Amino acid sequence: MWLAPALRTVRLAPVRTETAIRVQGLDVALRGSDVLHDLAFEILRGAIVGLMGPSGAGKTTLMRAIVGAQRVKGGELRVLGHRPGTAELRHRVGYVTQGLSVYRDLTVQQNAEYFAALQGHSRASAMDAVAAVGLSDFARRRVDRLSGGQASRASLACALVGDPALLVLDEPTVGLDPVTREEIWQHLQGLAGQGTTILVSSHVMDEAARCDSVLLLRDGRLLAHLTPGQLLERTGGTSYDDAFLRLIRSGESM
Numbered sequence: 001m002w003l004a005p006a007l008r009t010v011r012l013a014p015v016r017t018e019t020a021i022r023v024q025g026l027d028v029a030l031r032g033s034d035v036l037h038d039l040a041f042e043i044l045r046g047a048i049v050g051l052m053g054p055s056g057a058g059k060t061t062l063m064r065a066i067v068g069a070q071r072v073k074g075g076e077l078r079v080l081g082h083r084p085g086t087a088e089l090r091h092r093v094g095y096v097t098q099g100l101s102v103y104r105d106l107t108v109q110q111n112a113e114y115f116a117a118l119q120g121h122s123r124a125s126a127m128d129a130v131a132a133v134g135l136s137d138f139a140r141r142r143v144d145r146l147s148g149g150q151a152s153r154a155s156l157a158c159a160l161v162g163d164p165a166l167l168v169l170d171e172p173t174v175g176l177d178p179v180t181r182e183e184i185w186q187h188l189q190g191l192a193g194q195g196t197t198i199l200v201s202s203h204v205m206d207e208a209a210r211c212d213s214v215l216l217l218r219d220g221r222l223l224a225h226l227t228p229g230q231l232l233e234r235t236g237g238t239s240y241d242d243a244f245l246r247l248i249r250s251g252e253s254m
C-alpha cells in the first residue's frame, strides 16, 4: 500500500504580493459628521504600515472600520479578501485599542486565556502569545502589578492569541520608555518577518523608519502613502518630524 509522505507544516517567508487590506473610496461619518473622506490605499501581506497624522485626523476611526467595529458610509473595504466584521475574519484579526485592553485585576496568563477562550483557541496558544511578548516570567502576575510597558505588552499578547494574520494596533508604544518601545518593535518586526500584516498608529514620527510604508492622514483625508525613504525625499525633510510637518502644512497629497 502506498502511503503519502508525512506533511510538515512549514511557515513560508512572506511573499509581499498578496493584498491584505484594500480600501477604495472609503467614507465614514460619525454622528452625522463626515470623518473619513474618499480614502483609497492597499496594504500587502506581511507589511508593517504606520498610520500617522495629527490628533483627530481619523486614525482610530479607520482602524475601527478595518476591524469591523465601525459602520462605513460608502466605499469598498476588503480585509484578507473579506468584508470587515464577517465570520471568516473573526479569528484572523487581532486589535489592540488605545490604552490597555486587558483586565487589570486578572493575571497576564488569565487575560490571555480569557481572550483565547472567547475565540475558541487553546490555553497553549495563550501561553505562546505571552511568551511572544517576553512576559512568560510575569505570566502569573496581575496586570495592575506590572509596569506600564509590561502592561502594554500584556495587551499586545491578547491580540496575538491564535496567531492572527492581521494585527491592528492603536498607539501600542504611547507613553513607553525607549527600551520597551524597542522591544515591542522587535516583536512586531519578528511577526511581520513570519508573514503577519501589521497596521500600527503612532504619534512618534521616528517610528516611521520601522515601517515598510506610512499612511499619512489629515482631517480624514489621505495625504500620502509612502515608504519612509520617499517621505524624506519628497518633502526634503531633515527628520521624520520635519517631513511630517512639511507635509501636513503643505496640505497637498503626494
Ligand SMILES: Nc1ncnc2c1ncn2[C@@H]1O[C@H](COP(=O)(O)OP(=O)(O)OP(=O)(O)O)[C@@H](O)[C@H]1O
Pocket: 030, 031, 033, 035, 053, 054, 055, 056, 057, 058, 059, 060, 061, 062
Ligand atoms: N463618537 C464620535 N462622535 C462624533 N465624532 C467623533 C466620535 N469619535 C471621534 N469623533 C471625531 O472624529 C474625528 C476622528 O477621530 P479619531 O479618534 O479617529 O482621530 P485620531 O486620528 O485617532 O485621533 P488621536 O490621534 O487623537 O487618537 C475627530 O474629529 C473626532 O473628534
